[in-house]
Amino acid sequence: MNExxxxxxxxxxxxxxxxxxxxxxxxxxxxxxxxxxxLFSASSKGSEEKNRIRKIVVGVIFLFVTALCVYLWxxxxxxxxxxxxxxxxxxxxxxxxxxxxxxADLLSRMTLEEKIGQMTLVDRQSISSxxxxxxxxxxxxxxxxxxxxxxxxxxxxxxxxxEFQKQAVEKTRLGIPILYGIDAVHGHNNVYGAxxxxxxxxxxxTWNPELVEECARITAIEVRATGIRWTFSPCIDVAxxxxxxxxxxxxxxxxxxxxxxxxxxxxxxxxxxxxxNDTVLATAKHYMGSGGTENGxxxxxxxxxxxxxxEQHLEPFAGAVEAxxxxxxxxxxxxxxxxxxxxxFFLTDVLRRELGFQGLLVSDWxxxxxxxxxxxxxxxxxxxxxxxxxxxxxxxxxxxVVLKDLVNRGEIPISRIDEAVYRILxxxxxxxxxxxxxxxxxxxxxxxxxxHREVARQAVRExxxxxxxxxxxxxPKNVSTIYVAGPNANDIGKQCGGWTITWQGSSGNITIxxxxxxxxxxxxxxxxxxxxxxxxxxxxxxxxxxxxxxGETPYAEFYGDRENLDLPEEQLKIIDRVVAxxxxxxxxMVAGRPLTGIESRLSQWSAFLMAxxxxxxxxxxxxxxxxxxxxxxxxPRSWPRSTAQEPINYDRRPxxxxxxxFEFGYGLSYTTFEYINLTVSxxxxxxxxxxxxxxxxxxxxxxxxSEVVQVYISDVExxxxxxxxxxxxFQKVMLEPGETRNIVFTIPVSELGLYTEGPERIVEKGVFxxxxxxxxxxxxxx
Numbered sequence: 001m002n003e004x005x006x007x008x009x010x011x012x013x014x015x016x017x018x019x020x021x022x023x024x025x026x027x028x029x030x031x032x033x034x035x036x037x038x039l040f041s042a043s044s045k046g047s048e049e050k051n052r053i054r055k056i057v058v059g060v061i062f063l064f065v066t067a068l069c070v071y072l073w074x075x076x077x078x079x080x081x082x083x084x085x086x087x088x089x090x091x092x093x094x095x096x097x098x099x100x101x102x103x104a105d106l107l108s109r110m111t112l113e114e115k116i117g118q119m120t121l122v123d124r125q126s127i128s129s130x131x132x133x134x135x136x137x138x139x140x141x142x143x144x145x146x147x148x149x150x151x152x153x154x155x156x157x158x159x160x161x162x163e164f165q166k167q168a169v170e171k172t173r174l175g176i177p178i179l180y181g182i183d184a185v186h187g188h189n190n191v192y193g194a195x196x197x198x199x200x201x202x203x204x205x206t207w208n209p210e211l212v213e214e215c216a217r218i219t220a221i222e223v224r225a226t227g228i229r230w231t232f233s234p235c236i237d238v239a240x241x242x243x244x245x246x247x248x249x250x251x252x253x254x255x256x257x258x259x260x261x262x263x264x265x266x267x268x269x270x271x272x273x274x275x276x277n278d279t280v281l282a283t284a285k286h287y288m289g290s291g292g293t294e295n296g297x298x299x300x301x302x303x304x305x306x307x308x309x310x311e312q313h314l315e316p317f318a319g320a321v322e323a324x325x326x327x328x329x330x331x332x333x334x335x336x337x338x339x340x341x342x343x344x345f346f347l348t349d350v351l352r353r354e355l356g357f358q359g360l361l362v363s364d365w366x367x368x369x370x371x372x373x374x375x376x377x378x379x380x381x382x383x384x385x386x387x388x389x390x391x392x393x394x395x396x397x398x399x400x401v402v403l404k405d406l407v408n409r410g411e412i413p414i415s416r417i418d419e420a421v422y423r424i425l426x427x428x429x430x431x432x433x434x435x436x437x438x439x440x441x442x443x444x445x446x447x448x449x450x451x452h453r454e455v456a457r458q459a460v461r462e463x464x465x466x467x468x469x470x471x472x473x474x475x476p477k478n479v480s481t482i483y484v485a486g487p488n489a490n491d492i493g494k495q496c497g498g499w500t501i502t503w504q505g506s507s508g509n510i511t512i513x514x515x516x517x518x519x520x521x522x523x524x525x526x527x528x529x530x531x532x533x534x535x536x537x538x539x540x541x542x543x544x545x546x547x548x549x550x551g552e553t554p555y556a557e558f559y560g561d562r563e564n565l566d567l568p569e570e571q572l573k574i575i576d577r578v579v580a581x582x583x584x585x586x587x588x589m590v591a592g593r594p595l596t597g598i599e600s601r602l603s604q605w606s607a608f609l610m611a612x613x614x615x616x617x618x619x620x621x622x623x624x625x626x627x628x629x630x631x632x633x634x635x636p637r638s639w640p641r642s643t644a645q646e647p648i649n650y651d652r653r654p655x656x657x658x659x660x661x662f663e664f665g666y667g668l669s670y671t672t673f674e675y676i677n678l679t680v681s682x683x684x685x686x687x688x689x690x691x692x693x694x695x696x697x698x699x700x701x702x703x704x705x706s707e708v709v710q711v712y713i714s715d716v717e718x719x720x721x722x723x724x725x726x727x728x729x730f731q732k733v734m735l736e737p738g739e740t741r742n743i744v745f746t747i748p749v750s751e752l753g754l755y756t757e758g759p760e761r762i763v764e765k766g767v768f769x770x771x772x773x774x775x776x777x778x779x780x781x782x
Contacts, residue, residue, distance in 0.1 A: 083111055085173060092434075099429035103422050109174065112407060112414075113137060115421045116400050118176065121362065123147055123393035124164070133164060133178065134171035136400065139424055140230075140389060142181040143190055144365065145503025145556065152192045152501070154226050154444035161227025165437050177433040179281075179424070181230035181362075185249065186615060187215075187456070188222040189500050193448040193512050195222065195456045195616060196496050200235055200261075201592060202463035202612030204251035204636035205667075207708040208732050209264040215459055216268025220280045222447045227439035229431055230281040232329060234265035236316040237286055241296030241647035242640065245560025248497060248592025248613055250291055252636035253649045253664065255312055256727045259319035266323040274326060275432030284320035286331035286364060287351065288313045289340065296646065298558035299332035299370075307720075307755035309335060318355055326427060327360040330387065332367050342371040342378070347386035354759045360427045362389045369395065376402050383412055388420040448512060453617055460611075460620025462706075465633035466668040468608040472545065472584050474627025474670060478525040481543045483583055485536040485574055488590040489549035490517040497592055497613035498556030505554030513616025516549055516588065523622040536574045541581030545606075547625070548575050551590035565643045566597030579604045588621065590614070594639040599661055610635075627670065632706035632732070634667035651723035658724075665710050665727075671701025671737070675773030683779045685749050687763045691779060693745040695772045699735035706734045709743050709772060713752060716778075717766030722754050725771060749781060 091097055092106035107115075117137025125147050132138065141164055149160045161180060168178045188194035197203070197215045206212070216234070223231055238258050239250035251261040262284060269282035292313055293300030302309065317328070330347060331340045340346055341363055351357050363382065368390055372378040375395075379402045382390070392399040406412040428434065446452075466473070475482070488494045492513045498505040514522075521530055533539060536548070550571040567589075578585050584606040589595060592613050602608065609631070611621050623629040639662035640648045650664035678695045685691050697707055711729040715722045729745040752768060753761025763781060770777045 083109070083173060095435055099426045102429045102434075103425035106174065106176070106425055107418060107422055110421070112404060112417070114174065114176075115417050116403050116407075118421050118424050119389055119403070119417070120396050120400060121179075121181070121389050121391045121393075122396045124160075126394050126396065130163065130167050131171070133167040136397075137172060137176075138168070138178060138396075139176070140179040140181060142232075142391070142393065143228075144393060145183060145190065145499060146501065148190055148501075152190075154191055154193060154447040155441055157191060157226035157228070158439050158441040158444045162438050162441065165227070169437050175434075176425075177428060177437040179230050179428060179431075179433070180228045181232055181283075182223065182228050183233065183499060184219050184223050184228075184231040184280075185233045185235060185499050186496075186613075187219050188226065188447065189496070191222075191226060191447060192501060195448050195452045196500060196511065196513065197456050197615050198459050198463045199248040199497055199499075199592060199613040199615075200251045201248045201636060202614060203459065204257060204261060205465055205610075205612060205633040206459065206462035206732075207257070207634050207636075207730055208462055209260050211459055211462060212261050213264040213268035214455055216265045216282075217271065217278075218452045218455055220269045220271065221278050222452065223280050224278060224439070225443040225446050228280070229433065230283070230327070231269060232283045232285060233269070234262055234282065234284065234320075235286065236262040236265075236284050236320060237288075237291035237331075238313055238316060239291040239637075240312065240649055241291075241293075242565055242593040242637065243296030243562050243643070243646055244291065244293070245298050245555060245558050245562070246290065247296075247560075247637075249499075253638065254636070254651065254727050255315040257636060257730070258316040260730075262316045263319045263323040266320050266325045270324065270326060274430050275436075277436070281326045281427065281431060282320075283327045283329050283362065284317055284325045285329035286333070287317055287328050287340065288331055288346070289335045290331045290333045293333055296561065298561050301334040301337060303336055306757050310755045310759070314350070314355075317351070321355045321357045325357075325359065326430070327362055328357060329362050329364055330367065332364055332370065339371045341367050341387065342381040342385050344385040350759070352386065358423075360388050360423050361386055363387045363391045365391050365393060366395060368392065368399070376406070379403055380406055380411060383416060383420070388423050456615060457617040457620040457623070460614040460617050461623050461629040461631075463612055463614065463633050464621065464624045464631050465610040465635055465666075466607070466624070466631040467610060467639075467662055467666070468602065468605060469668055469670075470606050472586060472606040473625065475545055475586075475625055477523060477528070477626050479528055479544045481529045481531065482520065482524065483536075483539065483541065483543040483546040483578065484517055484520060484530060484532045484549070485534060485539070485546065485578055486549035486588075487534060487571065487574075488516070488551045488588075489534065489547070490515045490532065492616060492618075493554060494551065495590060495613065495618055496554070496615050497552075498554045498560065500554070504556045504559060507553055511616060514618040516590075516611075516618040516621050519619040519622035520547065520625070522619065523626050523628075536577040539577055539581045539583075541578070541583040543581070543583045546578040546581070546583040546585045547588065548578055548585060549588045549590055550575065551595070552592060560592070563643070565593070565595055565640070565646070567595040572597065572601065575601065575605070586625070594637060594662075596640055596642050596661075599641050602661075630670045630703055630705040631667070632669060632708070634665050634708045634710075635662055636664070638662070638664045639666075651726050653721040654724055655721065665708070667708075669701075669703075669705045669707070671699055671703040671705040673705075673707045673735070673773075674698045674700045675775050677742075678770070678772055678775040678777045680770055680777045680779045684782050685779060686782055687749050690746050690748045693729075693747065693770060693772070693777075694742060695775065696740055696742050697733060697735065697773070698740040699737055702737050704734065704736045706732055708732050711745055711747075712771040713747075714769040714771070715752065715754065715764070715766070716769055718754055718764055720754055720756070725769075728752075752781070
């Protein structure tokens with residue numbers, strides 16, 4: 001090896017060492033230089049003078065390349081100066097300033113990376129290390145269905161939450177706490193041992209807004225006891241098709257009933273202030289149209305004129321905004337082909353400018369990626385449309401890179417980022433997170449306590465709808481023998497349904513609670529014999545009474561979409577076997593929606609009750625069966641005769657058929673009620689007036705009981721097709737035997753208007769018809 005080759009070898013070795021630190025791009029550049037030098041060396045033949053010149057050239061190149069590599073290595077390892085630490089007396093640290101003042105100060109101190117971090121909401125299972133919270137400045141974490149610590153017990157949730165929060169508060173420059181969210185949709189349902197309330201469809205059947213508020217209040221207490229401060233609830237979709245897999249998450253098919261329950265739920269969750277230790281940030285979801293998609297397909301397309309969309313799906317969100325809801329979640333669905341997450345019209349023009357929503361707008365789970373086939377375009381459209389915080393549980397790293405590039409290239413203005421982050425920060429300041437970021441882990445012991453379970457038991461009682469009774473109910477507690485059958489009689493998982501412990505829920509002993517069979521055994525006399533045979537395969541009867549509990553197995557979201565709503569044939573045969581034995585048969589349905597295929601057999605059943613998805617407190621079902629509680633539930637949904645009738649809704653247009661098996665608002669009692677003396681005044685109101693409706697209700701039976709007084713109004717002479725009748729008010733009243741009460745309702749005439757394509761209701765002159773309990777009265781708007 002000659003001297004020139006030695007120099008080249010030294011050059012290559014030394015450069016290789018440096019290049020290992022400078023990256024792939026410089027490697028490519030230097031390899032080109034080495035290649036040229038090698039060619040030069042290979043052609044080195046000639047005089048000694050020429051070789052000396054060549055050696056000098058190679059030496060100069062060697063020194064230049066070495067110096068360049070060292071410079072690039074230093075440049076790549078020296079970090080740019082870090083932003084300064086904020087002073088301890090920074091205004092955003094001052095709790096005496098308003099949340100808005102504090103947020104403005106904090107926003108002015110943030111880098112682009114910190115701002116994008118605040119807009120990022122990540123599932124706890126998707127971070128590779130707890131340090132990701134501080135490294136990527138994450139603004140929020142969540143637990144999706146089944147995303148639980150191990151062991152899944154309340155105290156461990158609290159411990160986990162504090163560890164996550166410590167990383168954000170103590171390991172970042174600005175100390176911004178994370179906002180932790182969870183789908184606490186019918187209690188703190190991810191947590192083993194928490195009380196599980198009836199799903200929303202059952203709560204809608206109570207027609208009791210005060211009870212809905214109380215259940216939400218208890219949920220907030222149990223959620224806060226584990227540290228979490230944000231629930232993705234209430235779901236205020238108006239489910240218009242029972243085939244939809246999320247029907248049980250909806251309070252009703254009726255917008256007014258949903259709106260009323262939405263207001264109560266928001267008040268229950270958020271209480272007297274978000275900075276209290278017994279409240280959580282509520283999320284009204286899914287804005288909007290999810291319940292009106294074609295054929296009831298989850299994440300589908302809601303195809304309807306804008307005036308119908310406003311009438312059927314916007315009203316509950318208007319109510320939630322009026323109640324001060326702190327956050328709203330956008331829907332997966334499309335409206336007339338346009339994805340909601342990418343619609344600036346709906347997310348900004350309607351939600352913010354028309355309804356006046358000022359809170360935090362969050363996306364649904366990875367829904368941003370559905371807006372466009374290009375993820376870059378999807379992020380751009382969603383953020384421009386108005387999404388503030390992106391729920392990107394798995395794609396969060398990609399989201400941050402893409403969003404930063406969009407801002408740096410000027411495709412998304414920094415003003416839109418600042419607007420989003422400002423809303424997030426204001427929310428956190430309003431919640432008192434900066435002053436109280438942690439939870440006292442000893443508070444976890446209150447989760448699932450006896451007082452909370454008693455409220456849930458009352459919710460179950462009031463949710464049950466008695467659909468048929470030939471006099472067999474209530475069952476005497478000292479009856480000789482009760483035969484119990486059916487797959488849902490002794491299964492706490494089936495009682496709770498989806499969104500319980502895991503996303504989809506599951507059958508079996510999944511959490512602490514009382515099954516319907518256990519409740520029956522606890523209620524009857526010691527002398528009563530209980531026989532349980534799930535399939536009724538060995539029934540010999542007849543017995544004094546048979547109770548068959550049938551229904552659905554757990555599911556959630558699109559996994560629950562159905563083409564056929566019939567009760568499974570094998571379950572019908574279980575009922576048939578009990579009936580055939582000569583045993584008077586009581587059928588209880590445990591399901592998230594009305595199931596069909598029962599009409600031909602209904603006449604053979606002695607009684608039929610709908611228990612919905614009652615949750616952990618099955619004792620409430622037994623309370624109704626044995627007369628400890630007089631059933632008062634009313635159907636929040638029309639009950640179809642067959643799936644072919646779907647979608648079936650009572651507030652139909654005149655051209656639409658309506659022939660359900662059981663009507664919306666129907667429900668029996670162990671007593672009877674009579675309506676008398678319906679009056680409306682004035683009978684010729686003006687648009688700016690308020691009408692007063694009065695009616696008297698009498699308990700004509702021998703038991704005390706509750707009746708839901710329902711006020712329906714029809715616009716008889718409207719210029720556009722309007723509902724044949726529409727619910728405008730209701731009130732649940734308790735009456736003793738023989739008691740009569742006068743019920744008064746007031747309704748501004750302006751509420752009776754119809755939507756056109758714009759945001760205003762138009763009240764037209766003409767005749768309106770009021771219907772309450774079979775009585776009718778009219779008035780004419782002048």
